[in-house]
Amino acid sequence: MKQAGAVKGKQTESALHRFAAQWEVQSMIWPGILFILVFSYVPMWGIILAFKEYDIFEGVWKSPWVGGKQFRLFFESPDLVMVIRNTIVIAMLKLFIIFPAPIVLALMLNEVKHMAFKRIVQTLTYLPHFISWIIVSGLVFSILSVDSGSLNLLLQKLGIIDQGVNWLSFPEYFYGILITSGLWKEIGFSSIIYLAAIVGVNPHLYEAASIDGAGRIRKIFSVTLPTIAPVITIFLILNIGNLLSAGFEDILAMTNNGNNAILRNVSQVIDTYVYTIGLNQQRYSYAIAVGLFKAVINIMLLWGANKLARKVGGSSLW
Amino acid sequence: MKTSGSDRIMNTVIYGALALLSFVSLYPFWNAFVISLNEGTNTSLGGLTFWPRQLTFDNYEVILNDNRFFKATFVSVIRTVAGTASAIFLTALFAYGLSKKGVIGHKWYMLLAIFTMYFQGGLIPTYLWFRELGLFNNIWVLFVPWMISVWNMIVFRTFFKGIPEGLEESAKIDGCTNYGLFFRIIVPLSGPVIATLSLFQAVFFWNEWFHSGIYINDAALLPVQNYLVNMINSNSAQEMISQLGNVPGGAGDVVSRSITPKSLQMTALIVVSLPIIMVYPFVQKFFVKGVLIGSMKE
Structure with missing residues (x-):
C-alpha cells in the first residue's frame, strides 16, 4: 500500500x-x-x-428547468412547417446546383489548352469569393433594380419582357436570385480543389484511354471523374453534414437582416429563425432549443453520410 | 493531334461558356464602377451599362468626405491589420507547439481543437456569454473571438511538419531556444503559407459584418461593412443627400440635386471592394497553393 x-x-x-x-x-x-x-x-x-426557461436576472445556472417544453413549443409552432420547408428547399437547391457546378467548371477548365485564357478565367471567377455578402447584395440589388438595372435592360432588349420587373418583390423569384448569387460568388473558388485533383490524374491513363479509342468526353467520364471521385465524396459528405445550415449571411444580406416582410415566408430558414427569434424577440431558450435541434440533425446526417460512403467503399472522413 | 468536327464543337462550347462566365463574374463590379462615375440623376434614367454617360467625381467626393465613412474605414483598417497580425502570430505559434514530437497532452490539445470544427455552442449561447464578458460595444469584440482558427492551425501544422528536422537540430546545438527556432528558422521558411493564410484572415476581418452588427451599437466602433449595411438597407444614403443640401450656399446644394442614393451606394461599395480587388491578383498564385495544403489534411 x-x-x-x-x-x-x-x-x-x-x-x-x-x-x-x-x-x-x-x-x-x-x-x-x-x-x-x-x-x-x-x-x-x-x-x-x-x-430551461432563461431568466435574465437569474442567469444560466439559476434559471428554472422546464424539460422538453421549448422543443414542444417549436414542434407545435405555426412557423415549424414554413421554416423546415424553406430550409429543405434551399438546402436541396444548393446541394444539386451549387455543389456540382464547380466540378463542371474544373472539368471545363481542364479542357482549355490556351494557358493565358485559362488564367484570365480563373482570376475573374475566383474574385467574387473575396467580397462580403453585403457587397454582393448591393450588386444584386443594383443589377435587379427596376429603373436602371442591367437585367431588366437585357430582357427588354431581347424582347422577353415589356416593362421592368421588380424581381425582389416577388417571393417566387427569391430562390432563383439566392442560388444564382451563391453560384456567382463561389463557383470559381470552389473549383480550385477539383482542378488540383484533376491535375494529379496519371497521364498514362489518358494515353491508355486514347489507344482504346476514347474521345474527349469519354475520357472525362471514364478517367477523370473516377479518379477525382474520392475528393468529390469527401466534399459531398461535408456538404450533407451541413445540410440544415442552408444559409445565413447570404439570406440575411438579401432580406435586409430578415426584415423584408414580402420575402419572409420563403426566406426564413432554421438559422435565420434562431437569429430572429433569439436576438430580435429575445426568446433565448426557445431559440437555443431550435438551434440544438438543427445541430443534432446535422451531426446525424454527417455520421450517416460518412457511414454510407464507407459502405459503398469510397473515401470517408473517418 | 487531329482536330475533328466534334472536337471543334466541344472547344467552341467550352471556350464560349467560360468566356460568358468570366464576363458575368466581372460585369456587376464594372457596372457598379460605371454608376459610381456617372451623375446620379442621369443614372436613374436607366440604360447605363459599360460606360458612364455623364462623367462626374461628385459621388466620390461625397463619400470620401463623409466623416462616418472615414471613421468606419479607420475601424476596419485597424481591425484588419491588428487582427490579422495577432491571429496569424498566435495561430502559427499554437501550430508550431503542436507540431513538436513528445509534447505532453498533445493528443488532448488536438482533440479539443478539432472537436470545435464539428460542434459549436451556437449563436445564442455565444451571444449570452459575450454579454457576460462585457464585450458589447467593446472594441475587443472585433478581434478576440477570432484569434485562433483551428483550420489555419491545421494548415500551419501540416506545413511545419514538412520542414526537415535537421534544420532545427543544428540550431538547437548552437543553443537556440524554441522561440528562437520559431522566429529564426520556421518563420523565414514559411513565407508562402503565412502569406496565404494572412490573406484569408485579412479578407475575413475586412468582410466580417454580422458579429460586429449584433455586438456593436456605438457608431464610432462600427466597421465599414456595417456602414454599407446601413447604406444599402436603410435610408441613410437619402439622409446624407439631404444633409448635403442643408449647407447654405455651399457647393453641396448644387451637388445634392444630382446625387441619388443608388449612386452613393455603388460608390461606397466600390471603395470598400477596392483594397481586395487590388491586392488579390498579386497573391493569387500563393493562395491556390495554400488551399491545397489545407485540403491534404482532410
Missing part, C-alpha cells in the same frame, strides 16, 4: 517534471488552448438553456 503510493507519487512527480521541462513548448500552446476554451467551449454550457 505504502509502496504503491510512493510509486504513484513518483510518477506524478516525473510527469510534472517532464511538463516543467517543456514549459517553453507548452507556453506556445496554452494561449491557443485558452482562446478555444473561452470562446468555443464555455458557450457550449449555454446549450443547457434549451431545457
Whole structure:
C-alpha cells in the first residue's frame, strides 16, 4: 500500500517534471488552448438553456428547468412547417446546383489548352469569393433594380419582357436570385480543389484511354471523374453534414437582416429563425432549443453520410 | 493531334461558356464602377451599362468626405491589420507547439481543437456569454473571438511538419531556444503559407459584418461593412443627400440635386471592394497553393 503510493507519487512527480521541462513548448500552446476554451467551449454550457426557461436576472445556472417544453413549443409552432420547408428547399437547391457546378467548371477548365485564357478565367471567377455578402447584395440589388438595372435592360432588349420587373418583390423569384448569387460568388473558388485533383490524374491513363479509342468526353467520364471521385465524396459528405445550415449571411444580406416582410415566408430558414427569434424577440431558450435541434440533425446526417460512403467503399472522413 | 468536327464543337462550347462566365463574374463590379462615375440623376434614367454617360467625381467626393465613412474605414483598417497580425502570430505559434514530437497532452490539445470544427455552442449561447464578458460595444469584440482558427492551425501544422528536422537540430546545438527556432528558422521558411493564410484572415476581418452588427451599437466602433449595411438597407444614403443640401450656399446644394442614393451606394461599395480587388491578383498564385495544403489534411 505504502509502496504503491510512493510509486504513484513518483510518477506524478516525473510527469510534472517532464511538463516543467517543456514549459517553453507548452507556453506556445496554452494561449491557443485558452482562446478555444473561452470562446468555443464555455458557450457550449449555454446549450443547457434549451431545457430551461432563461431568466435574465437569474442567469444560466439559476434559471428554472422546464424539460422538453421549448422543443414542444417549436414542434407545435405555426412557423415549424414554413421554416423546415424553406430550409429543405434551399438546402436541396444548393446541394444539386451549387455543389456540382464547380466540378463542371474544373472539368471545363481542364479542357482549355490556351494557358493565358485559362488564367484570365480563373482570376475573374475566383474574385467574387473575396467580397462580403453585403457587397454582393448591393450588386444584386443594383443589377435587379427596376429603373436602371442591367437585367431588366437585357430582357427588354431581347424582347422577353415589356416593362421592368421588380424581381425582389416577388417571393417566387427569391430562390432563383439566392442560388444564382451563391453560384456567382463561389463557383470559381470552389473549383480550385477539383482542378488540383484533376491535375494529379496519371497521364498514362489518358494515353491508355486514347489507344482504346476514347474521345474527349469519354475520357472525362471514364478517367477523370473516377479518379477525382474520392475528393468529390469527401466534399459531398461535408456538404450533407451541413445540410440544415442552408444559409445565413447570404439570406440575411438579401432580406435586409430578415426584415423584408414580402420575402419572409420563403426566406426564413432554421438559422435565420434562431437569429430572429433569439436576438430580435429575445426568446433565448426557445431559440437555443431550435438551434440544438438543427445541430443534432446535422451531426446525424454527417455520421450517416460518412457511414454510407464507407459502405459503398469510397473515401470517408473517418 | 487531329482536330475533328466534334472536337471543334466541344472547344467552341467550352471556350464560349467560360468566356460568358468570366464576363458575368466581372460585369456587376464594372457596372457598379460605371454608376459610381456617372451623375446620379442621369443614372436613374436607366440604360447605363459599360460606360458612364455623364462623367462626374461628385459621388466620390461625397463619400470620401463623409466623416462616418472615414471613421468606419479607420475601424476596419485597424481591425484588419491588428487582427490579422495577432491571429496569424498566435495561430502559427499554437501550430508550431503542436507540431513538436513528445509534447505532453498533445493528443488532448488536438482533440479539443478539432472537436470545435464539428460542434459549436451556437449563436445564442455565444451571444449570452459575450454579454457576460462585457464585450458589447467593446472594441475587443472585433478581434478576440477570432484569434485562433483551428483550420489555419491545421494548415500551419501540416506545413511545419514538412520542414526537415535537421534544420532545427543544428540550431538547437548552437543553443537556440524554441522561440528562437520559431522566429529564426520556421518563420523565414514559411513565407508562402503565412502569406496565404494572412490573406484569408485579412479578407475575413475586412468582410466580417454580422458579429460586429449584433455586438456593436456605438457608431464610432462600427466597421465599414456595417456602414454599407446601413447604406444599402436603410435610408441613410437619402439622409446624407439631404444633409448635403442643408449647407447654405455651399457647393453641396448644387451637388445634392444630382446625387441619388443608388449612386452613393455603388460608390461606397466600390471603395470598400477596392483594397481586395487590388491586392488579390498579386497573391493569387500563393493562395491556390495554400488551399491545397489545407485540403491534404482532410
